Amino acid sequence: MACLNPGDEIIVPEPAYANYMAFAISAGAKIRTIATSIEEGFALPKVEKFEELINERTRAIMICNPNNPTGYLYTRREMNQIRDLVKKYDLYLFSDEVYREYIYTGSPYISAMHLHGIENNTVLIDSVSKRYSECGIRIGALITKNEEIRKAVMKFCQARLSPPLIGQIVAEASLDAPESYYRDVYDEYVERRKCLIDGLNRIPGVYSPIPMGAFYTVAKLPVDDSEKFCRWCLEEFNYKGETVMMAPASGFYTTPGAGINQVRIAYVLKRKDLERALVILEKALEEYPGRVEEE
Amino acid sequence: MACLNPGDEIIVPEPAYANYMAFAISAGAKIRTIATSIEEGFALPKVEKFEELINERTRAIMICNPNNPTGYLYTRREMNQIRDLVKKYDLYLFSDEVYREYIYTGSPYISAMHLHGIENNTVLIDSVSKRYSECGIRIGALITKNEEIRKAVMKFCQARLSPPLIGQIVAEASLDAPESYYRDVYDEYVERRKCLIDGLNRIPGVYSPIPMGAFYTVAKLPVDDSEKFCRWCLEEFNYKGETVMMAPASGFYTTPGAGINQVRIAYVLKRKDLERALVILEKALEEYPGRVEEE
Numbered sequence: 001m002a003c004l005n006p007g008d009e010i011i012v013p014e015p016a017y018a019n020y021m022a023f024a025i026s027a028g029a030k031i032r033t034i035a036t037s038i039e040e041g042f043a044l045p046k047v048e049k050f051e052e053l054i055n056e057r058t059r060a061i062m063i064c065n066p067n068n069p070t071g072y073l074y075t076r077r078e079m080n081q082i083r084d085l086v087k088k089y090d091l092y093l094f095s096d097e098v099y100r101e102y103i104y105t106g107s108p109y110i111s112a113m114h115l116h117g118i119e120n121n122t123v124l125i126d127s128v129s130k131r132y133s134e135c136g137i138r139i140g141a142l143i144t145k146n147e148e149i150r151k152a153v154m155k156f157c158q159a160r161l162s163p164p165l166i167g168q169i170v171a172e173a174s175l176d177a178p179e180s181y182y183r184d185v186y187d188e189y190v191e192r193r194k195c196l197i198d199g200l201n202r203i204p205g206v207y208s209p210i211p212m213g214a215f216y217t218v219a220k221l222p223v224d225d226s227e228k229f230c231r232w233c234l235e236e237f238n239y240k241g242e243t244v245m246m247a248p249a250s251g252f253y254t255t256p257g258a259g260i261n262q263v264r265i266a267y268v269l270k271r272k273d274l275e276r277a278l279v280i281l282e283k284a285l286e287e288y289p290g291r292v293e294e295e
Numbered sequence: 296m297a298c299l300n301p302g303d304e305i306i307v308p309e310p311a312y313a314n315y316m317a318f319a320i321s322a323g324a325k326i327r328t329i330a331t332s333i334e335e336g337f338a339l340p341k342v343e344k345f346e347e348l349i350n351e352r353t354r355a356i357m358i359c360n361p362n363n364p365t366g367y368l369y370t371r372r373e374m375n376q377i378r379d380l381v382k383k384y385d386l387y388l389f390s391d392e393v394y395r396e397y398i399y400t401g402s403p404y405i406s407a408m409h410l411h412g413i414e415n416n417t418v419l420i421d422s423v424s425k426r427y428s429e430c431g432i433r434i435g436a437l438i439t440k441n442e443e444i445r446k447a448v449m450k451f452c453q454a455r456l457s458p459p460l461i462g463q464i465v466a467e468a469s470l471d472a473p474e475s476y477y478r479d480v481y482d483e484y485v486e487r488r489k490c491l492i493d494g495l496n497r498i499p500g501v502y503s504p505i506p507m508g509a510f511y512t513v514a515k516l517p518v519d520d521s522e523k524f525c526r527w528c529l530e531e532f533n534y535k536g537e538t539v540m541m542a543p544a545s546g547f548y549t550t551p552g553a554g555i556n557q558v559r560i561a562y563v564l565k566r567k568d569l570e571r572a573l574v575i576l577e578k579a580l581e582e583y584p585g586r587v588e589e590e
Contacts, residue, residue, distance in 0.1 A: 001321065006301075022454040026296065028323070136460025138433075159317040164459035165431025 002152035008059040015252035041209040042070040044078040060092035069264035071211020083115040098127040099214035132174040139171040192267040199278035224290035239283040297447035303354040310547030336504040337365040339373040355387035364559035366506020378410040393422040394509035427469040432462040487562040494573035519585035534578040
C-alpha cells in the first residue's frame with residue numbers, strides 16, 4: 001500500500017507463501033507468478049522468464065529467502081540476476097528474510113540488503129517469529145533505505161497506533177539472546193533436516209530436494225491429489241493410533257494443477273517425532289486408495 | 296473490506312474518530328460526514344440530513360457510541376432514528392461501542408445490538424482497550440449476527456493468522472475483573488468529568504457541553520485556531536514550568552474550517568492534575584496572542 005497503486009503488478013516465484021496472494025488482493029495489487037519446479041530443486045527461473053511477465057504495470061519482484069514453502073536458498077548468482085532485473089526495470093525488491101538464520105550451506109548469507117546499486121528499491125521484511133520461535137508475539141519490521149517509503153509506511157504505522165506492547169518488550173529482550181541460543185537451535189535444525197530429507201527419499205515413490213534454508217521442504221508423493229491425501233490422513237487413516245499432518249502444496253501455487261502431488265512439510269518436531277512421522281507417512285502411502293505409481 | 300466494495304459510501308456523524316477516515320481510505324471506501332454542532336451538544340442530526348447524503352453507493356452508517364471525541368451518548372430516540380434509516384435503506388450499521396461502560400445518565404445503555412429488526416445489518420466493534428485500560432494489548436472484537444459477514448471476516452482473520460498471543464491471555468483474564476473494579480473506575484470518571492466540565496465552563500470564553508459518556512469532551516475556546524493554540528501551549532507557553540496538551544478538534548472533522556476553535560480534552564488524568572491543568576489552561580488563554588473574544 002505504500003509502494004504500489006491499485007492494479008500494479010508484483011512478480012513472485014511460485015510456490016510461494018499463500019498469504020502474499022491474500023494481502024496483495026486486499027491491497028489491490030496483482031500477483032504474477034513465475035513457476036519453479038521440484039525437478040530443478042525450485043531454482044530461480046532464467047531472466048527471460050521474468051522478462052516475459054514484465055509490462056508497464058510491473059512494480060516489484062517479491063522473494064522469500066530462504067524460501068517458505070520450499071526451503072530454497074537463493075545463490076549469489078541468482079541474487080545478482082534479481083538485482084540486475086530490479087535495476088534494469090526500476091522495480092521494488094520486496095525480500096522476506098524471516099528465515100535468514102536458518103541456512104545450511106556454510107557460505108555467507110546473501111541478503112537483498114547486500115545488493116549494491118538498488119538500495120533505494122529494496123524493502124526487507126523481518127520478524128522475530130522464526131528467529132526466537134515467537135510467532136504469537138506479532139512483532140516484525142519493514143526495513144528500507146528509501147526515505148520516501150519510510151515516510152509513507154510511517155503514516156500506516158500511525159493509523160495503526162502501535163504494535164502489541166508486551167510483544168515489543170519480549171522482542172526487545174530476545175535480542176539479548178546469547179550466541180549459544182542460535183547455535184543450539186541451528187544444530188537442532190541441521191539434525192532434523194538430515195533426518196527428514198533422508199527419511200523421505202527412502203520412502204518408495206517419494207522425492208524431496210535438499211532444502212538449504214528455513215525449516216520446510218516441498219516433497220513429491222506418489223498420490224493422485226495431495227489435498228485429498230492430507231485430508232485422508234487426518235480423517236480416515238491411523239497407524240497405531242497416530243497420523244501425520246502436512247500442508248498440501250497446491251495452496252502455494254496459483255497455477256491450476258501445479259503441485260497437485262506435492263506437500264509442504266515443516267520439520268519443527270523433535271527428531272524422535274520426525275522419525276515416527278516418517279514411518280507413519282510410509283504406512284499411509286501404502287494404504288492410501290489414491291496411490292499413483294510414477295510413470 | 297468484508298462488507299463494502301471500492302467506492303461504496305459510509306455516513307459518519309462528525310466530529311468523528313480520525314482513524315475511521317484513514318482506514319476507510321485504505322479499504323477504498325468513501326466517508327460522507329454529516330455535521331453535528333457543539334451548540335446542540337453534538338446531538339444526532341435529523342433524518343432529512345441523512346437522507347440528503349443517501350444515494351445508490353451508500354452502504355452503511357457508522358457511529359461511535361458513546362462518542363469519541365465528543366463524549367456524546369445517543370438517546371433511545373436517536374438510536375431508533377438510526378434503526379429506521381438502516382432498515383429503510385438496507386444499510387449496515389457499524390457501531391463502535393468501546394466506551395459503553397462509561398455512561399453517566401443513570402438510564403440503561405442502548406446498544407446497536409438492542410435494536411430490533413436490523414439484526415443482520417448490525418456490526419458491533421468492541422475492545423478491551425478502554426474497559427480495562429489495555430490499549431497496548433491490541434485485542435478487540437467484531438460482533439455480528441450476520442453469518443455472511445462472519446464468514447468473510449474469518450477469511451481476513453485467517454490471513455492475519457492470529458492476534459497477539461499474550462494479549463489474548465491478558466484480555467481473557469481481564470474478563471474476571473470483579474464488579475468493584477468497574478464501580479471504582481466509574482466513580483473516578485464521574486468525579487473527573489464534574490471537575491473538568493465545571494472548571495472549563497468557569498474559564499471566561501470557554502464552553503463545553505456535558506458529555507454523557509466516554510472520557511472526552513470537545514470544548515470551544517476563545518482562540519483563532521486551536522491547532523496553533525495547542526502547538527503554542529507545547530512550544531512557547533508554560534505556567535510555573537508546566538503546560539497542557541490537547542488535541543485540536545479540526546482533525547476530527549472533514550469539513551474544512553469546522554471545529555477550528557475547538558479542542559478535544561481527555562479526562563484520563565487524576566483529579567488533582569485535572570485541577571492544575573484547568574488553572575494552566577486559563578493562564579494560557581489569557582496570554583495567547585491569537586485570543587479571540589466572542590462576538
